[in-house]
Amino acid sequence: MDMTLDCSCSEHFPGTSYTRDKGPLQRVVSIIFVCSALLIRVDATSFRDGDYIHTSRKAQFHQARTNWQDLLGQHCPRFGIDRLVAVPIPKPQLPFGEKDTYKLQFSFDGDRHLTPWVPLLGQGAPSVPLVMVTLRRSGTELLGASAEVVDAPAEYQQHHPVLVAEMRNVSHWPKHVLVHYRFDTRNDVDLDRGLYLLFPAGLLAVLALCLSALRGVQPKLAQFLS
Numbered sequence: 404m405d406m407t408l409d410c411s412c413s414e415h416f417p418g419t420s421y422t423r424d425k426g427p428l429q430r431v432v433s434i435i436f437v438c439s440a441l442l443i444r445v446d447a448t449s450f451r452d453g454d455y456i457h458t459s460r461k462a463q464f465h466q467a468r469t470n471w472q473d474l475l476g477q478h479c480p481r482f483g484i485d486r487l488v489a490v491p492i493p494k495p496q497l498p499f500g501e502k503d504t505y506k507l508q509f510s511f512d513g514d515r516h517l518t519p520w521v522p523l524l525g526q527g528a529p530s531v532p533l534v535m536v537t538l539r540r541s542g543t544e545l546l547g548a549s550a551e552v553v554d555a556p557a558e559y560q561q562h563h564p565v566l567v568a569e570m571r572n573v574s575h576w577p578k579h580v581l582v583h584y585r586f587d588t589r590n591d592v593d594l595d596r597g598l599y600l601l602f603p604a605g606l607l608a609v610l611a612l613c614l615s616a617l618r619g620v621q622p623k624l625a626q627f628l629s
Contacts, residue, residue, distance in 0.1 A: 448512055449543040450482035456511050456538075456545065463506040463520060464495040471510060480511070480538060480584035482545070487559075487583050489566055490534075492523065494576035502526065507580070509536060511548050518550035523580055524570070529554040531567050534582045541589045555581055 450456065458479040459471040478490045492507060499505070504525035509518045518536065522528035533555040539546040559581060560567050569578045 448515075448545065450540075450545065451543065452483040454482045456480045456482055457513055459510040459514070460490065460492075461508045461510070462493050462495075463508070464499075464503065465497050467496075469493060471514070478582075480536070480586075483540065483586055483588075485583070485585050487581060489563070489579040490582045491577045491579050499524070499573055504528070507534070509548065509550060511538065512545050516545060516548040518548050521550050521552040523552065528552065531555040531560055531570055532580055533559060534580060536582060536584050537587055538584060539587045539589055546589065 455476050456479055458474045460474060461471050462469045472493070474490065478488050480486065492505070495503075495505065502525065504527060505523050506520040507523050508520050510516070516538075521532075521534055523532050523534075529552065531554065532552045534550055534552050536548060536550045538548050555567075563581065566579050566581060569575050570580075
């Protein structure tokens with residue numbers, strides 16, 4: 404079945420020579436409507452509880468940074484679930500000294516959310532680091548991420564003696580760092596996004612009213628000119 408519509412046809416009003424074509428105002432309304440629909444659909448990724456969140460990590464050492472490297476599913480957070488994982492960190496290309504600093508950064512949901520750099524080894528880093536990652540969520544959306552490094556509690560060290568030994572052995576690579584993913588659930592409304600979507604919708608409503616008023620005036624204007 405041919406569903407193509409011929410939009411070049413015109414509507415003729417009996418008794419007058421006036422022809423109503425699809426004017427520029429109608430085209431503008433159509434464009435605004437399409438843009439509004441696209442704005443509504445452009446949104447953050449929707450997750451269900453338990454879904455894996457795409458995660459990458461980048462390392463910094465000797466003022467040089469590695470490229471983003473994707474983590475395996477077993478090292479990634481799962482939406483809405485607090486969990487503790489041991490993330491492997493890459494070996495520096497240059498020898499590691501006592502005064503050197505090794506930092507790490509995480510990226511979530513396709514680089515939509517980045518954490519600050521956190522020190523894992525060297526100056527400013529605890530002897531046995533524990534990276535606390537807080538993921539902010541609202542409903543099915545991931546709103547943001549933050550991270551800080553703290554001293555691993557004694558309980559953690561007792562349950563993971565191998566990881567503790569790796570961290571304390573300068574020459575041992577690869578090392579694994581404990582990362583605790585914690586979710587902060589928020590039910591507040593995103594005002595910026597609401598205004599961002601409300602403005603084109605309001606503009607569309609105003610143009611629709613103008614178009615309706617114009618349709619009422621055009622026949623009278625055509626009769627007057629004829």
